[in-house]
Amino acid sequence: MAPITLERPVSRAAGQRPKSRAPRLTAMSALFFGMHAAALVAIFLVPFAWKWVGLAMATYSVRMFAITAGFHRYFSHRTYRLGRVSQFLMAFLAEMSAQKGVLWWAANHREHHRHSDEIDDHHSPLHDGFWWSHVGWILSDEYDEVDESVVADLAKFPEIRFLSRHHWIPPLVLAVSLFLSGGWPAFVWGFLVSTVVLYHCTFTINSLAHLFGSRRYPTADGSRNNWLLAVITFGEGWHNNHHHYPYACRQGVKWWEYDLTFYVLKLLSFVGVVKALFCPFWLARPPARPLARLPARLPACPPIVVMSRIAIIGSGIAGLASAYLLSRRHDVTLFEREPRLGGHTHTQEVEGPEGPLAVDTGFIVHNEVNYPLLSRLLRELNIPTAASDMSFGVSSGAGGLTWCSRGINGIFAQRKNLLRPAFYSLLREIGRFNDTAHRLLEEPEADAWTLGTWLGRERFSADFREHYLVPMAASVWSTAPREMMKFPAATLVRFFRNHGFLGARTQHKWRTIAGGCSRYIEPMVRAFRERVHLGKPVKRVERTAAEVTVRVEGMPAMVFEEVVFACHGDEVVPMLAEPSQAEREVFKAFTTSRNEAVLHTDVSILPKKRRAWASWNHLRTGGSDGRPVVTYHMNRLQPLAAKTDWLVSLNAGGLVKEDRVARRMVYHHPLFTMEAIKAQARWQDVSGRNRTHYCGAYWGYGFHEDGLRSAVRVAQRMGIEW
Ligand SMILES: Cc1cc2nc3c(=O)[nH]c(=O)nc-3n(C[C@H](O)[C@H](O)[C@H](O)COP(=O)(O)OP(=O)(O)OC[C@H]3O[C@@H](n4cnc5c(N)ncnc54)[C@H](O)[C@@H]3O)c2cc1C
Structure with a gap:
């Protein structure tokens, strides 16, 4: 029994002990x-x-x-x-x-x-x-x-x-x-x-x-x-x-x-004094040979709750929710590559002229209708929400068409449109789309059509595509317009219908999390805080019939009974030591788009006329890689009690003045493609097999509710009802 010595750097922080260890008389x-x-x-x-x-x-x-x-x-x-x-x-x-x-x-x-x-x-x-x-x-x-x-x-x-x-x-x-x-x-x-x-x-x-x-x-x-x-x-x-x-x-x-x-x-x-004992699976295994001398009538069996040691990779909503739910009966350890928890849930603390502010830069809005699980979670965690404004606007840059959905004043924000017949045609086409889009869902071949194919069949004009549908869809999915043309048409229509986007009167009441969406993170990890490893990217996952070995940068290998991948679909296979054929096939269908996000106060990126400003502002030109720029006006969207206008712009390239930038971030958003939809149907072929489980927003439309729903599905598969 020799004493051991440490062979590895073990500093979590900068490596300096905060206080003196010299004994003191107290x-x-x-x-x-x-x-x-x-x-x-x-x-x-x-x-x-x-x-x-x-x-x-x-x-x-x-x-x-x-x-x-x-x-x-x-x-x-x-x-x-x-x-x-x-x-x-x-x-x-x-x-x-x-x-x-x-x-x-x-x-x-x-x-x-x-x-x-x-x-x-x-x-x-x-x-x-x-x-x-x-x-x-x-x-x-x-x-x-x-x-x-x-x-x-x-x-x-x-x-x-x-x-x-x-x-x-x-x-x-x-x-x-x-x-x-x-x-x-x-x-x-x-x-x-x-x-x-x-x-x-x-x-x-x-x-x-x-x-x-x-x-x-x-x-x-x-x-x-x-x-x-x-x-x-x-x-x-x-x-x-x-x-x-x-x-x-x-x-x-x-x-x-x-x-x-x-x-x-x-x-x-x-x-009956002790109500339930939490024990790992090995304790609950039946004995190899029945114990012959046990009395025929045993006292009522005490509730033994079978536990597993589970590694969870990724701390976005999917990883947090699976850890939150699984930790009720299991022993969870959460690994996150970044030095912070939350993934796309990312509230930034900034110092404005009016004092400190918490501004959301990733996930922002939800509603009670389309986000029933998230609404329930927020209630359970006692997290207050606030009403949001979900107006949307499109601008084509200097002199180009500009409008926004904030009433007549916003629609005709460019007064010259009052006299432009082409603009009235655009409005009529929006009406036609809202009234007739649902018919697509009755078509037998609808699931095979891309958005490009369907818009062509229905003879929607280039104006309608470029100034309405594509900007809106590309903003919702943080996707390049050319990618939107490959988007499954039926999925888009179903999503627009369910989210109340087909007409002004169908809109749901959108909400944000009061004080910033990161507020829900801490209560979710409270029960297993000491098992959260930040700044620890998982490099390799090796699986055998009996266990899962997780190799993490800067840590010794750790052994678990199960592993939950809560990262994005395209990040899974590079981590797996021996991916199955099904895993190779399924995960190659999941891709992401890279989005540079910048939190700033440079309003020159918004339309010149303030009446054309909306909560979501789509600028069709000038972004990085020729992509459109989406700017969230956070004062309106979150909402923020500040006189200074706080903006979050996606893919703004060099459009934002450097001295107005507060933070820069990069987010990868799951791309929703025909291949991805087919792969989603194969969840059972890969998840719950080989001691491995998969969740993440990419198993649904790519939104917060999808991430949460995918985590609930994994938790249910492992015996947790919620
Ligand atoms: C700018 C922006 C705005 C959005 N706004 C909304 C909105 O308003 N409403 C809405 O519903 N949705 C919104 N979304 C989409 C939605 O928030 C996300 O798709 C969803 O939150 C993703 O959750 P997730 O858990 O699947 O992934 P993520 O949140 O991306 O989490 C994955 C985590 O896995 C970690 N990870 C990856 N690899 C490893 C590894 N090897 N080791 C350890 N950790 C690893 C990552 O660091 C990351 O933290 C928005 C997305 C973006 C980008």
């Missing part, structure tokens, strides 16, 4: 050493009897169980369910150990898992040595503050907050009770001695269990399995197992890996 350390001294002296002052040793062992056992079952497996990792009263009692018992408050314990432990043995770990023996990891970090006041956002799921209970704030009450109750019932010997052995021993046995898990023992799983840290520590801590010594399966209630993996805490929890589940 009130906590004075109390801690005072208790040691008092225990040492007092055992010679009080009369000795074996019953006092027995009492010390009893108070040690109850409190060790409460630490491992309560502080650790319940409050830090939520590996089983308790009712509210039992939860309170468990917190009370655990706080009798005099190891600070329940919120402090859980928050620090979650942070430990987030950075385990990285430079930001609060107590890594590999970085800071034995002393600091064992006790130095607790005695310092460096980590006294509790970041409640890390434990928001616990902090919502007022009684837990109370206990945490007044964490001196439970140990005082224990000490006084012992004194009143057995005098000084009971106090010395049952409290002082027992508490000091309990301290050091608990702390060995932070120190020794990262130094000595064996490693069954190649976790990204130095965690080890150590049978001796497992004995004294009632199962916590199977620490490498635990870092591999942090959400598993049971930490012993083999039958002989003694885990007293789990056995007691299992017993408690038989009497």
Whole structure:
């Protein structure tokens, strides 16, 4: 059992430790050493009897169980369910150990898992040595503050907050009770001695269990399995197992890996105190041979929830939603290539003349009718929404045709159009399209027609294509106009009809997320925050019949039972070590268009006349690669309470003045083609096979609801109903 050394760079941040690790004398350390001294002296002052040793062992056992079952497996990792009263009692018992408050314990432990043995770990023996990891970090006041956002799921209970704030009450109750019932010997052995021993046995898990023992799983840290520590801590010594399966209630993996805490929890589940135990799939496997000596009538089977270890690649809405849903029953780890979460959900914080603003630059709008799942999710997460303005305008550059959908004033924003018969023809054609487009869906061959074919058959004019339909569709799908001609016609009409785009009176009430759409991200990852890896691109995924190995840049290989690809379709195959024939065929059909987005305040990109400004402004010329420029007027669309006009332009090339640019971004948008539609129908051929699952907006129209729906489908396939 040799100590291990780190061979790899493990810095998450810039590599500098934020604060000094030198031990300091604090009130906590004075109390801690005072208790040691008092225990040492007092055992010679009080009369000795074996019953006092027995009492010390009893108070040690109850409190060790409460630490491992309560502080650790319940409050830090939520590996089983308790009712509210039992939860309170468990917190009370655990706080009798005099190891600070329940919120402090859980928050620090979650942070430990987030950075385990990285430079930001609060107590890594590999970085800071034995002393600091064992006790130095607790005695310092460096980590006294509790970041409640890390434990928001616990902090919502007022009684837990109370206990945490007044964490001196439970140990005082224990000490006084012992004194009143057995005098000084009971106090010395049952409290002082027992508490000091309990301290050091608990702390060995932070120190020794990262130094000595064996490693069954190649976790990204130095965690080890150590049978001796497992004995004294009632199962916590199977620490490498635990870092591999942090959400598993049971930490012993083999039958002989003694885990007293789990056995007691299992017993408690038989009497209904524990409501559900979360266990990895290996625990739920039926025994190889039936146990002949089992009594015929067994007590009611406690609910064991089967868990898998799942890797999720990508943190757009599809990855976030699958992680959010799967984490209810499984142990999820999320990998994101970028240093931030959200993918196309990207709110930028900017400083305007009126103060700080949160401006959306990717996903912006939704409505209750077409986005039922997203609306439900936002309600569930308690995220407020705001009404949006979805007006649309087209401009052809200097002197060209310009109009927008904001009433008569906007339609005739160019007054000369009042006298142009061609403009009235265009308006008539828009009316004809709105009234008759639905007939396409009754045509038997409709699904085979591209937009170009259908517009030709219906004899829609070039004006109608260039000044209405193509700008609108190209803006919706962030796609080049020439690509739009290859777009499936029936899909476009179905989409326009469902989204209320066929006429002014059919419009739905569009909404945005108040304060920026990134607001929904944090509550979605709260339950597994310590298992989120940012700035970690997955390079390779190797699959066998038994497991999935995920190789990530800058991390050791990690092993999972399942993997969910929540990136774009064209990113999948390069990551797969051995893609199946079906995977090769399906994913080659999915492509994306590259969109440069710029957040800026240069209104010269909008039509000269303000009455022609809409929320979505399509400029037909001058963009990068000859593509149209779409500019969202965020004050109107989001809406923003600012006098300065904030704009997000896609593919604006050099049209935006550099000194007006606040941020630049690149987004790849799924291209919706005939091939993609055919490939979507083959989801079952690739997803749910070979321990691999696929989601992403590219499995639908390419919008936010599609990303969410695809994630719900994956979650349902893995047993989560939502
Ligand atoms: C500018 C813009 C505006 C939009 N506006 C709207 C709108 O208003 N309403 C609407 O409904 N839709 C809108 N959309 C479309 C919609 O938001 C997106 O299509 C949808 O959000 C995509 O979600 P996703 O999860 O499939 O993909 P993404 O959000 O793109 O997420 C994929 C994630 O996977 C990560 N990833 C890829 N490869 C790896 C790897 N190897 N390792 C780790 N991570 C990896 C990426 O970094 C990314 O974060 C807009 C899109 C754009 C570009």
